[in-house]
Amino acid sequence: MTKKVLLKYSAEKAKKPILALIIKETGTLMNILHAKFDAEGGEILLAIDAPDAEAKRAIELFEQNGIETKELKRAIQLDEEKCFDCGACLSLCPTGALRLTDDYSIELDEDKCIYCEICVPSCPVRALEISKF
Amino acid sequence: MNKSVAAINDRIKRGDAVVVTAEEMVEIVRERGEVEAAKEVDVVATGTFGAMCSSGAWLNFGHADPPIKMQRLWLNDVEAYSGVAAVDAYIGATQLSETRGFEYGGGHVIEDLVRGQEIEVKAIAYGTDCYPRKELETTVTKDDLNQAVLCNPRNAYQRYVAATNSRDETIYTYMGTLLPNYGNVTYSGSGALSPLHNDPNYETIGVGTRIFLGGAQGYIFWEGTQHAPTKAMGTIMTIGDLKEMDARYIRGATIEGYGTSLYVGLGIPIPIINERVAKTTGISDEEIRTNLTDYGVPRRERPILREVTYAELKSGRVEVGGKEIPVSPLSSLKQAREIAGTLKKWIEDKKFFLTQTVEGLSTDQVFQPMRQITAAPVAKDLMTREVVTAKPSDSITSAAKIFSKQNFDHLPIVDEKGKLVGIVTSWDIAVAVGTGKRRLSEILTSKVIVASENEPIDAIARKLETHGISGVPVVSTGGELRGILTSEDISKLIGRRRR
Numbered sequence: 001m002t003k004k005v006l007l008k009y010s011a012e013k014a015k016k017p018i019l020a021l022i023i024k025e026t027g028t029l030m031n032i033l034h035a036k037f038d039a040e041g042g043e044i045l046l047a048i049d050a051p052d053a054e055a056k057r058a059i060e061l062f063e064q065n066g067i068e069t070k071e072l073k074r075a076i077q078l079d080e081e082k083c084f085d086c087g088a089c090l091s092l093c094p095t096g097a098l099r100l101t102d103d104y105s106i107e108l109d110e111d112k113c114i115y116c117e118i119c120v121p122s123c124p125v126r127a128l129e130i131s132k133f
Numbered sequence: 134m135n136k137s138v139a140a141i142n143d144r145i146k147r148g149d150a151v152v153v154t155a156e157e158m159v160e161i162v163r164e165r166g167e168v169e170a171a172k173e174v175d176v177v178a179t180g181t182f183g184a185m186c187s188s189g190a191w192l193n194f195g196h197a198d199p200p201i202k203m204q205r206l207w208l209n210d211v212e213a214y215s216g217v218a219a220v221d222a223y224i225g226a227t228q229l230s231e232t233r234g235f236e237y238g239g240g241h242v243i244e245d246l247v248r249g250q251e252i253e254v255k256a257i258a259y260g261t262d263c264y265p266r267k268e269l270e271t272t273v274t275k276d277d278l279n280q281a282v283l284c285n286p287r288n289a290y291q292r293y294v295a296a297t298n299s300r301d302e303t304i305y306t307y308m309g310t311l312l313p314n315y316g317n318v319t320y321s322g323s324g325a326l327s328p329l330h331n332d333p334n335y336e337t338i339g340v341g342t343r344i345f346l347g348g349a350q351g352y353i354f355w356e357g358t359q360h361a362p363t364k365a366m367g368t369i370m371t372i373g374d375l376k377e378m379d380a381r382y383i384r385g386a387t388i389e390g391y392g393t394s395l396y397v398g399l400g401i402p403i404p405i406i407n408e409r410v411a412k413t414t415g416i417s418d419e420e421i422r423t424n425l426t427d428y429g430v431p432r433r434e435r436p437i438l439r440e441v442t443y444a445e446l447k448s449g450r451v452e453v454g455g456k457e458i459p460v461s462p463l464s465s466l467k468q469a470r471e472i473a474g475t476l477k478k479w480i481e482d483k484k485f486f487l488t489q490t491v492e493g494l495s496t497d498q499v500f501q502p503m504r505q506i507t508a509a510p511v512a513k514d515l516m517t518r519e520v521v522t523a524k525p526s527d528s529i530t531s532a533a534k535i536f537s538k539q540n541f542d543h544l545p546i547v548d549e550k551g552k553l554v555g556i557v558t559s560w561d562i563a564v565a566v567g568t569g570k571r572r573l574s575e576i577l578t579s580k581v582i583v584a585s586e587n588e589p590i591d592a593i594a595r596k597l598e599t600h601g602i603s604g605v606p607v608v609s610t611g612g613e614l615r616g617i618l619t620s621e622d623i624s625k626l627i628g629r630r631r632r
Contacts, residue, residue: 091317091461124386
């Protein structure tokens with residue numbers, strides 16, 4: 001199961017190659033889903049594809065290096081009560097996180113979502129929501 | 134072999150009518166042929182659930198005391214048309230809320246009415262001896278209304294074009310969000326389940342046909358506006374009791390950057406009266422074609438890229454220029470199927486009987502463009518043709534001199550062949566001072582927003598507004614600079630129009 005972790009960097013910490021060091025040290029596969037930095041520091045949204053213990057160890061290392069971490073449980077929601085499977089979102093999704101099943105239902109695979117948010121305003125009944133954290 | 138509608142209704146009453154959905158009929162006709170299918174099947178149930186902007190509802194509020202002749206009327210801040218007697222009004226699906234904009238419109242008011250929610254009513258009037266009241270505020274639910282009738286001028290397009298976008302920017306259309314450079318394709322319509330595509334010759338569909346409308350039983354009462362049967366773009370006018378409808382099949386919607394609409398669930402039962410009708414109801418997604426159209430061109434006649442079938446569209450990928458492009462259906466295929474299934478069940482359960490049409494619908498009506506008494510101006514009518522230009526190799530100093538002598542802010546940069554390669558503004562020159570840069574090639578902006586010679590001024594004005602710019606170079610299809618058009622040129626035109 002992919003863990004999604006939000007790393008918060010101070011301006012000072014942002015200068016050091018902490019992510020690279022931790023990948024090197026642990027050998028754990030990590031994928032940057034989203035990153036944003038400015039003069040005051042920034043954040044990286046990370047997908048860690050590893051067994052629980054290994055992922056936990058990587059998160060600890062970030063904390064030890066002075067990076068604030070937060071594990072994300074649900075970041076995008078598809079409200080199935082509101083959604084009527086029109087599919088307006090489908091062709092806008094760059095990763096295939098939103099897909100059409102054989103019975104023409106819309107299915108959301110959260111693991112694939114990169115929070116680009118293109119789908120959100122395209123939904124005619126506002127059934128897609130990204131939670132801010 | 135011929136069957137009458139009355140005979141089919143008798144079979145429904147006896148409980149031995151054979152009813153299938155349009156998807157099931159495709160298989161039956163494919164396997165057994167239309168002759169056998171006509172003998173075997175009595176009714177084919179169709180369905181669609183798409184955004185139908187040309188929808189609305191007639192409402193009657195009853196009289197207030199003292200009475201008012203509502204001159205203007207708002208329902209949850211969405212204006213309804215009340216220029217029909219005193220307390221009748223028509224709420225249209227695409228009318229926007231005056232306070233919430235695109236987030237709420239007439240379509241949402243209609244859905245809220247169906248859900249039984251309270252609607253805020255505000256009205257103003259000029260006052261007469263018989264209707265002295267000038268202002269009114271109240272709340273109503275559908276139960277407080279004498280009539281609430283869904284009455285849609287144009288529903289259930291037989292099929293519709295598929296859309297894509299050639300521009301290098303995302304555009305927001307009634308066909309949904311279209312990504313740049315043919316980044317996606319959108320389409321609407323349920324293909325093999327499409328009500329009108331199952332009887333494109335209007336042998337069984339006509340004035341008086343009873344249909345599934347928004348979860349209730351409604352009727353077709355005329356051909357729809359813009360009905361174009363010869364182009365496989367037939368439409369119908371529909372009517373039904375809003376009070377009996379189900380919000381599962383009547384949904385207000387916001388289409389990003391376009392406005393509001395109403396998703397309408399609609400299904401037509403096709404009585405299999407002969408083999409011809411059996412054959413048309415057997416039509417498959419592979420046989421239904423439509424045009425993939427470039428919505429990047431903001432003209433009435435949009436370029437057609439190629440023909441696509443509904444089978445391709447429903448597969449989720451369409452090939453454009455050697456690339457596989459992802460596709461969005463905009464109508465719900467799942468609910469289209471559900472509606473056909475529900476209609477089938479109603480008939481099997483003897484809750485729904487077929488009607489004999491009172492009049493046929495036109496089979497040769499054409500959809501004409503608007504008569505315009507003045508031609509809309511295009512870029513080449515207004516642009517300045519004598520444009521001072523520079524070459525990429527020219528010095529920044531020479532460009533500074535040009536700006537100091539002339540009264541303009543944009544200097545187009547062209548190559549030896551006259552092709553536009555970039556633009557330099559007086560601001561770019563100011564910024565370059567003291568940076569040690571010498572040539573225009575070092576400071577020019579190569580990604581220039583341009584207009585084509587035949588682009589309508591209205592489209593260019595929108596471009597200037599969206600990008601916050603004050604002018605655009607006008608280029609030929611080959612990219613050669615032909616002129617420049619500024620917001621000033623457009624203001625002058627508007628000044629002339631006002632006079």
